[in-house]
Amino acid sequence: MTPYAQGADAERERAVGEALGKLDLAAKTRLLAGQDMWTLPALGEIGLGSLVMSDGPIGVRGRRWTAEDPSVALPSPTALAATWDPALARRVGRLLAQEAHRKGVHVLLAPTVNLHRSPLGGRHFEAYSEDPYLTGAIGTAYVLGVQDGGVGVTVKHFTGNDAETERFTVDNRIGGRALRELYLAPFEAIVTGARPWGVMAAYNAVNGVPMTEHETLVGGVLRGEWGFDGVVVSDWLAARSTTGAIRGGLDIAMPGPRTVYGEALAAAVRAGEVPESLVDDAARRVLRLCARAGLLSGTPAAVAVADRPAGVDGDALARELAARACVLLRNEVRGPARVLPLEAAGLKEGGIALIGAAARQARILGGGSAQVYPDHVVSPFDGLRAALPAGVPLRYALGADPSAELAAAGPGFALRAVVRDAEGRELGGEPLPGGQVQWLGDLPAGVSYRRLHTVETCGTFTPRVSGAHRFGTRGTGALRLTVAGQVLFDGCQRDENADPFEAFFGRPTERGTVWLTAGQPVAVSLLSTPPKPEELPVEAVGFTLLHGEPEQDSEELLTEAEEAARAAHTAVVVVATTERVESEGFDRKDLRLPGRQDELVARVAAVNPRTVVVVNSGSPVELPWRQEVAAVLLAWFPGQEAGAALADVLLGAAEPGGRLPTTWPARLADAPVSRVVPEDGVLPYDEGLFIGYRAWDRRPGPEPAYAFGHGLGYTEWEYEALVLDRGDPEEGTLATARVTVRNVGARAGREVVQLYLAPAPAARGERAAERPERPGRWLAGFAVAVAAPGARVEVVVPLPRRAAEVWDEAAAAWRFLAGAYTVTAAHSSSDPRVSAALSA
Numbered sequence: 001m002t003p004y005a006q007g008a009d010a011e012r013e014r015a016v017g018e019a020l021g022k023l024d025l026a027a028k029t030r031l032l033a034g035q036d037m038w039t040l041p042a043l044g045e046i047g048l049g050s051l052v053m054s055d056g057p058i059g060v061r062g063r064r065w066t067a068e069d070p071s072v073a074l075p076s077p078t079a080l081a082a083t084w085d086p087a088l089a090r091r092v093g094r095l096l097a098q099e100a101h102r103k104g105v106h107v108l109l110a111p112t113v114n115l116h117r118s119p120l121g122g123r124h125f126e127a128y129s130e131d132p133y134l135t136g137a138i139g140t141a142y143v144l145g146v147q148d149g150g151v152g153v154t155v156k157h158f159t160g161n162d163a164e165t166e167r168f169t170v171d172n173r174i175g176g177r178a179l180r181e182l183y184l185a186p187f188e189a190i191v192t193g194a195r196p197w198g199v200m201a202a203y204n205a206v207n208g209v210p211m212t213e214h215e216t217l218v219g220g221v222l223r224g225e226w227g228f229d230g231v232v233v234s235d236w237l238a239a240r241s242t243t244g245a246i247r248g249g250l251d252i253a254m255p256g257p258r259t260v261y262g263e264a265l266a267a268a269v270r271a272g273e274v275p276e277s278l279v280d281d282a283a284r285r286v287l288r289l290c291a292r293a294g295l296l297s298g299t300p301a302a303v304a305v306a307d308r309p310a311g312v313d314g315d316a317l318a319r320e321l322a323a324r325a326c327v328l329l330r331n332e333v334r335g336p337a338r339v340l341p342l343e344a345a346g347l348k349e350g351g352i353a354l355i356g357a358a359a360r361q362a363r364i365l366g367g368g369s370a371q372v373y374p375d376h377v378v379s380p381f382d383g384l385r386a387a388l389p390a391g392v393p394l395r396y397a398l399g400a401d402p403s404a405e406l407a408a409a410g411p412g413f414a415l416r417a418v419v420r421d422a423e424g425r426e427l428g429g430e431p432l433p434g435g436q437v438q439w440l441g442d443l444p445a446g447v448s449y450r451r452l453h454t455v456e457t458c459g460t461f462t463p464r465v466s467g468a469h470r471f472g473t474r475g476t477g478a479l480r481l482t483v484a485g486q487v488l489f490d491g492c493q494r495d496e497n498a499d500p501f502e503a504f505f506g507r508p509t510e511r512g513t514v515w516l517t518a519g520q521p522v523a524v525s526l527l528s529t530p531p532k533p534e535e536l537p538v539e540a541v542g543f544t545l546l547h548g549e550p551e552q553d554s555e556e557l558l559t560e561a562e563e564a565a566r567a568a569h570t571a572v573v574v575v576a577t578t579e580r581v582e583s584e585g586f587d588r589k590d591l592r593l594p595g596r597q598d599e600l601v602a603r604v605a606a607v608n609p610r611t612v613v614v615v616n617s618g619s620p621v622e623l624p625w626r627q628e629v630a631a632v633l634l635a636w637f638p639g640q641e642a643g644a645a646l647a648d649v650l651l652g653a654a655e656p657g658g659r660l661p662t663t664w665p666a667r668l669a670d671a672p673v674s675r676v677v678p679e680d681g682v683l684p685y686d687e688g689l690f691i692g693y694r695a696w697d698r699r700p701g702p703e704p705a706y707a708f709g710h711g712l713g714y715t716e717w718e719y720e721a722l723v724l725d726r727g728d729p730e731e732g733t734l735a736t737a738r739v740t741v742r743n744v745g746a747r748a749g750r751e752v753v754q755l756y757l758a759p760a761p762a763a764r765g766e767r768a769a770e771r772p773e774r775p776g777r778w779l780a781g782f783a784v785a786v787a788a789p790g791a792r793v794e795v796v797v798p799l800p801r802r803a804a805e806v807w808d809e810a811a812a813a814w815r816f817l818a819g820a821y822t823v824t825a826a827h828s829s830s831d832p833r834v835s836a837a838l839s840a
């Protein structure tokens with residue numbers, strides 16, 4: 001630790017106070033407004049540098065969405081939560097801090113700790129779990145890791161942003177107990193356990209008040225009850241009222257240069273609509289953030305360079321996390337043993353038939369602001385080919401294309417973006433890794449929004465196959481598409497979507513076909529004349545050249561996959577969602593896999609009893625064939641090392657140690673909560689406390705396909721004992737559970753020991769007011785056990801006092817419910833092992 005560390009907080013506060021005293025009203029209000037898409041302004045008069053923010057949460061993009069400055073791409077947040085391992089989450093945070101420093105970023109716009117209220121949530125993959133305790137534990141560790149490295153976070157989206165439909169305007173009506181016990185609980189755990197530097201206010205309203213103006217939740221709960229001393233930043237374009245936002249506790253309105261703060265806020269103060277003291281309070285918090293990040297001259301950063309964690313190997317951690325997150329949902333015996341892990345020796349006769357579009361081009365991340373450009377991606381095909389011993393055949397078949405839409409131009413294209421002014425003079429440009437131009441904020445060197453008139457994506461395309469190749473466009477504004485000298489489109493494209501970001505990026509639209517010959521390059525061009533900056537809510541350029549190979553007969557593709565599977569020792573089918581299924585900006589309509597992928601799996605399983613299905617999705621999908629296949633492995637969105645990690649797991653070099661962080665229904669119709677569409681702008685959370693496994697437990701009817709906490713691994717565990725050591729509720733603990741487990745399998749393994757708390761049945765005559773309604777049980781703690789074959793290990797799990805508390809709406813306080821409870825140590829929520837009584 002550096003010598004100044006212990007007194008650094010006080011020293012920063014003194015410096016912040018002195019700096020604030022030197023600023024006039026105009027400077028203070030300018031400090032509260034984004035100067036562009038990602039930054040706050042520098043103020044030279046007080047020695048303040050410009051603060052840079054960047055999207056996360058699976059990588060650090062930096063100020064520019066460009067492949068010229070690639071980012072490590074980690075697995076999705078659902079994958080991180082599937083490890084149930086806070087220590088691993090902290091390591092992830094430290095890697096992201098390292099990436100942030102490399103890219104000149106001071107604040108990461110992550111983590112997302114909204115809950116999986118419904119499986120239809122379009123951004124489900126970007127949040128952790130349906131359970132607030134698990135979400136809080138993983139989120140706390142992630143924040144600690146990022147801030148270990150001297151980089152801030154903005155925990156998001158505070159609060160109730162659990163779906164995407166009408167997200168800018170929806171009013172989520174959430175009851176007091178559900179709000180406290182579910183939706184605020186992860187934020188409280190992180191704020192009190194990790195002291196985050198920032199929190200992001202959501203687009204939506206809660207109980208009639210926009211979250212960017214919610215003084216009760218921001219000032220009263222976040223700052224008042226929890227003692228939060230960081231900044232509250234708006235989600236991008238969320239702040240819509242100058243006086244409402246500053247009175248509601250919002251510190252920073254993003255993005256710039258057009259915001260409700262800056263000059264608009266200064267004018268409101270001069271008009272007597274807002275007291276300047278509120279501006280001072282917000283400016284003090286922003287200066288404190290900048291000081292922590294080392295941007296205020298003469299003050300110590302929260303973490304000195306010498307105190308940052310040692311360098312982390314991003315590729316290695318991405319591979320480890322992707323393997324650790326894999327959840328083995330099913331693994332049946334075929335022959336003398338279970339089908340997974342695959343035995344290389346047995347594969348030499350027939351080998352592996354690897355089937356599916358995502359087997360050749362894995363979907364590594366979800367759509368929207370979570371996207372980054374890695375410098376490489378290991379596909380399942382490449383990962384298996386590299387890992388399989390020589391002599392083991394590996395045959396690939398497409399089987400079924402999950403996408404009905406054209407994708408961004410990819411393999412075979414050599415493209416560059418060229419920017420020109422109104423006179424046609426070239427201003428600058430940059431190489432493109434694919435067909436997408438997405439400039440939000442910074443432009444290529446030498447280019448300004450004022451002079452930019454057109455952007456052309458141009459270059460060559462060398463097709464892999466001959467035939468009628470399909471081309472299309474996506475974007476806003478005037479577009480001219482030319483391929484091999486043929487003009488396929490020359491017109492204006494607009495998408496009338498209420499979500500401004502969805503409207504800006506537009507919908508994929510096919511424009512025509514061109515017959516091309518394999519191996520012969522042709523010229524391609526997509527010329528965009530984007531809307532003027534004043535016509536858009538943000539200064540941005542975004543459009544995409546789309547491409548699809550010649551359409552193949554779907555029945556022929558399925559037959560080809562069947563033939564490959566029939567001839568193979570083992571068939572591995574990779575099924576996946578697409579960006580039009582799971583993405584920021586919209587919710588899902590169903591849980592079905594797109595295209596004919598379900599039929600593909602069923603037909604492959606019918607001809608090969610050793611069919612393994614790898615599910616490449618960030619959130620639940622229906623698996624109607626799950627009882628017909630030998631094994632089902634959930635790989636989530638696995639990040640850049642997708643194929644390498646998958647090979648590790650399939651071939652047994654690594655164990656699939658993941659456990660489900662959310663319940664997977666067999667059918668959407670079975671899900672307890674499925675409504676995400678508001679009516680007249682209002683979405684009632686009528687289910688109250690009962691989401692996820694809490695809701696499944698409550699009602700008779702169909703069982704889920706796979707329960708919360710489920711996951712098989714490659715070994716077996718015996719739970720031998722559960723001992724409870726009495727805690728002290730006044731000190732914050734109900735008890736400490738000591739659970740002894742033994743690895744009774746033939747190989748080393750990892751077990752997630754889950755502790756559930758259940759209240760004793762109500763006594764006869766007990767009044768409802770004395771015993772408010774509660775779920776039948778809830779997660780109260782967990783720990784990861786690692787043991788060699790035959791070894792036993794004891795894990796120690798503290799059970800927090802909060803697990804026996806409910807929110808008393810009448811008293812507006814937490815109430816401890818003393819009484820009898822049962823503590824159960826379980827392999828999953830549907831697989832209890834040992835229990836003990838607890839008197840609290």
